[in-house]
């Protein structure tokens with residue numbers, strides 16, 4: 001399993017909608033595996049979604065591909081990495 005990452009979507013830092021944390025694990029899924037409601041959405045937005053699962057509480061954040069909405073990920077500072085912590 002990969003380390004949690006910080007995620008930016010369309011220029012906006014993603015924060016968990018439940019716990020407010022910024023560490024996520026990324027999953028991509030094919031919508032064909034989901035019930036009909038998702039298939040209809042798939043017809044509008046394409047057949048794949050990106051899912052970010054909060055590394056702390058597991059809350060899922062779903063994104064359909066939208067032109068111009070770039071996704072960026074970067075490694076979170078590790079808890080033991082105090083040398084790089086910003087104390088300001």
Ligand SMILES: [Zn+2]
Pocket residue numbers: 016017018019020021054055056057058059
């Ligand atoms: Zn959370």
